[in-house]
Amino acid sequence: MASTLADRLSRLVKTMRGQARITEDNVQEMLREVRMALLEADVALPVVRDFIQRVKDKALGQEVVGSLTPGQALVGLVHKELAATMGEGVADLNLATQPPAVILMAGLQGAGKTTTTAKLAKHLIEKRKKKVLTVSGDVYRPAAIEQLKTVTAQAGAEWFPSTPDQKPLDIARAAIDHARRHYFDVLLVDTAGRLAIDEVLMAEIQALHAELKPVETLFVVDAMQGQDAINTAKAFKAALPLTGVVLTKLDGDSRGGAALSVRAITGVPIKFAGVSEKIDGLEAFDGERHAGRVLGMGDIVALVEEVTKSVDLDSAKQLADKLKAGDAFTLDDFLMQLSQMQKMGGLSSLMDKLPAQLAAKAGADQMDRAERDMRRMRGIIHSMTPLERRKPELIKATRKKRIAGGAGVHVQEVNRLLNQFEQMRDMMKKMRGGGLMKMMKRMGGMKGGLPGF
Template sequence: MASALSEKLSRLVKEMRGQARITESNVQDMLREVRMALLEADVALPVVRDFIARVKDKALGQEVVGSLNPGQAMVGIVNRELVATMGQGVSDLDLAVQPPAVILMAGLQGAGKTTTTAKLAKHLIDKRKKKVLTVSGDVYRPAAIEQLRTVTGQAGGEWFPSSPDQQPLDIARNALDHARRHHFDVLIVDTAGRLAVDEAMMREIRELHAAVKPVETLFVVDAMQGQDAVNTAKAFKEALPLTGIVLTKMDGDSRGGAALSVRQITGAPIKFAGVSEKIDGLEVFDAERHAGRILGMGDIVALVEQVQSGVDMQAAQKLAAKVKSGEGFDLNDFLMQIRQMKKMGGLSELMDKLPAQMQAKAGQVDMDKAERDIRRKEGIICSMTPLERRKPDLIKATRKRRIAAGAGVQVQEVNRLLNEFDQMQTMMKKMKGGGLMKMMKRMGGMKGLGPRG
């Protein structure tokens, strides 16, 4: 994510931290580097100028010059100004209206509007316990209507049917009427995109806006567009009273400029960021955490949240009770642990949220190889019979050959998995008497849960 910008700024952060004295000349050198990094990341020129002026003004003040550790003070200023550029704190959706609250999704074709509509539905269902209806007003791209039906189903929301022979205004009014009669909390209207901004599209979306009176009008923009994202955001801001921005494809190898530019250019807060292609890959945008990622400080809060949301608490408690009772840890439990790791988004997704120094250390490990290894382990256990999983001691030479053939691996791979399982089983035996729960509580994933007597 914003890898080029992150790389340059994290290197600069290291250099700044090492500075014992901050003078006007080394401030100029640092700011030149920061300026180049921002321009190369496709941050809009007016935003870069404003950012550099603010940092320079504060850097040459007493805060840095009189500081015991000027380098760190300078890093703190860059961090704070990054946060200020992207908007302080968190701006969530304002749904405090008589239901249904209408959310209008606007943006260019290819920005990821339709999938973002479903991701937003998933977020509202899971995090805010809302009953959500989606509808597509994109009558120019028939596949968009069908796509929204599919992804809304994956999100657990309800979809209102529409067809290419209808007018977008009629579709939106009918959906709103249906949402009122069936007591939906939220209606999300996915509008038509175009390959470029044109007057006909803007007129249509203005009419839609006037008809459905949305409480939120969100502009969906591809973070990988850089400077183009800023220009389209400007055009939409002039046409519509935007209440927020959703940055999509933040997990791509983007230059990162859009996140720093759109807030300042449009004046609308960034409310969400698309961080993966999965249906739950939408995060409430937090400027402080995003600034930390850009500066290579990582996002430990997001990492903890991801681990917590991926951990199946009931399954973990059952496993703890089982180990405590002395029943032992079998290959079904081992399989559950592997699947928990996959559910958390895999190793590379967790890695993205680590600080740069830790990423560099972990980068020595081949992540793709590690991911393949996890999948291979799952395949081997799935090739075993239920009895073999419960009683691994039964697995001798002939069974090993059958399991290896079923999983498409060598017998050595089966032996390696069984050795790892033995090590884990030994560790679990030491965890009797509530030790497992204590360990999980220390990891932060089991707050408020204690060993059950």
Template sequence: MASALTEKLTRLVKEMRGQARITESNVQDMLREVRMALLEADVALPVVRDFIARVKEKALGQEVLGSLKPGQALVGIVNQELAATMGEGVADINLAAQPPAVILMAGLQGAGKTTTTAKLAKHLIEKRKKKVLTVSGDVYRPAAIEQLKTVSRQAGAEWFPSTPDQKPRDIALAALDYAKKHYFDVLLVDTAGRLAIDELLMQEIKDLHTVLNPVETLFVVDAMQGQDAVNTARAFKEALPLTGIVLTKLDGDSRGGAALSVRAITGAPIKFAGVSEKIDGLEVFDAQRHAGRILGMGDIVALVEQVTAGVDMEAAQKLAAKVKSGDGFDLNDFLAQLQQMKQMGGLSSLMDKLPAQLTAKAGQMDMDKAERDIRRKEGIICSMTAQERRRPELIKATRKKRIANGAGVQVQEVNRLLNEFEQMQGMMKKMKGGGLMKLMKKMGGMKGGLPGMGGMPRF
């Protein structure tokens, strides 16, 4: 996420922290570097100018010049102003309306509106305990209606049927009537997108807004569009009273400019960020925490939240009880640990939230390769019989060859997995039922890194 910008600003942060004295001269030099980093990250020029002016004003004030640690004070100002550029704190979604609260999803084609609609539905169902209905007003894009039906089912939301021969206005009114009669808390309306902004699209969505009078009008924008995201955001802001922004594909954005620009250009707060392709890959946007990520400070709070959400505590307690009772740790348990790691969002997603100094070594690695290694290990275990998983000591030369053929790997890969399993099994015997967190700490101390991480270095 914003890797190019993060890399440059992390280097500058180190330089700033090392400054014993902050003078107008070295502040100018640092701000010039910051300006270049922001422009290269595709941040809009007016936003860059405003940001630099605010940092300079505070940096040359007594707040920094009189500080015992001026370098750290300057880093704090840059962090504070980055957060201010993207909006202060968290802008919560507004559901304070007579049910159903209508949320209108707007944006260009390809921005990810339909998927985001389902992700938002899942968020509202799980985090806000709301009964959610989705409906598609996109009568132009082939299969758009069916796509919303599929992803709504995955999200656990109810879907209202519509057909391409209907008018978007009629679809919306019918869905609203259904939502009222069946006591839904929220109605999410997915709208049509275009490859370019045109009057027909804008007039249609204006009409929908007038008919529905939504409590939220969310502009869905692809973070990877960079400067184009700013231009489309400005056009939508002129056409609609936007109440919030959803940045999609933030996990694939190497520049980071959109997150810094869109809020400033539209005046609408960034409310959500799409951080993965999974149905639960939507985060409430926290400007302060996102600023920390851009500066390479990581986001430990988000990391803890992600791990907590991904850990099956019931399964962890069962495993602890099993070990404590003296039952052996077998390959079924090992497989469960690998799958638990996947549920946490994968290695790259976890690493993204760690501070830059901790991930510097891992940054040289191929995270995709490490994740493929985990999948390969899953494949090897799944090629074993139930008896072999329960009693790994049965796996000798002929069985190894059969397992390797079944998983499509070399016998050496099977041997490597069994060695890692034996290491972990040995630790489990010493743990005496210490629970999942003690397990994770022990795993971190293994030579070569965590089992299943392809030799990922420990920090």
């Protein structure tokens, strides 16, 4: 949905350039483009109708009448209504209760409940400083209990054992008793799922809810399910007093319709979004920021957060102090910079968070090539000896041949890396006298482009 809607709205702004105001006539054509983009994104038809009507009412109202840029005004309204539909701001978890606060995870099999349970545990430990216990009530899927045990350990939380021959209610009672006696702040309960909605599943999870009285009942749904996600949301909404939604696989959802539909149909906020398969790949969902990404405005806040989380600030400070002291920039330092980029998910991950106008300047083919170049450079540096990394001037013909053989590349690739490294080292020298801004200005003029491009 992101690229489709952004492209359509961009065309709208250009089309509306010569017009003085939004009228009944031209608003129909504009909103037809928005309607088609939403339907193509698999947004539920009732949600689309309601959304379009709200935008139309406001577009023809006093808010934009007389605007000198009606196309831009409409885009602003679409952004505002997208944010409102998905829930403005961030909806936090409600843990204001006598410990342990019980969080019940509900959803179909394959939606990612078990992995999300562990991701949420890690989030609560790191962001809320809570002592977390997890337990699996899924006695039907053979590997479910062991899977939760494994991912819970990765999250740094504690796991309460259960077995397939137990009843889910007995497991729940034992787990909450253990959590109370051992002073846990939060108990996360992973429940059984099915491939489709059935009466047995709903009866079981309703009984668990009645027994546990959770402060949060989170509906976990795969963002890539489209219309199926909508039907599932209706069924779980009818069976349980849901308090929030977790959208998984949002990073792989090219259409984005589930975020709009599920929020509108359940009437509860989207609280978290799964943005990667990693154990820390769970983000608090911000409707306004997500609306910006959908419209091609990017998510600069997420980009800054990603950099802050991934960059080793101590290492960066050590490098700055080293350069300030007059020490040489080495290939080890260069390797560290490449590794930092990989930690942030690579170039494609960063480009995904930039506004569409900037990201469009570097196409997918260029990004793929740059990613491959970065991996190749790291392989070449790893093929060098510690002495060669410290003193690259020692790398002559025979050493280059050996390094190329070790990295599985041609000697020309080694020469290219060394040339790019020399350019980077020259820029680092400039930092001592001219500061970071001068270095950034010179990066654009580097012969051959930035390292990896």
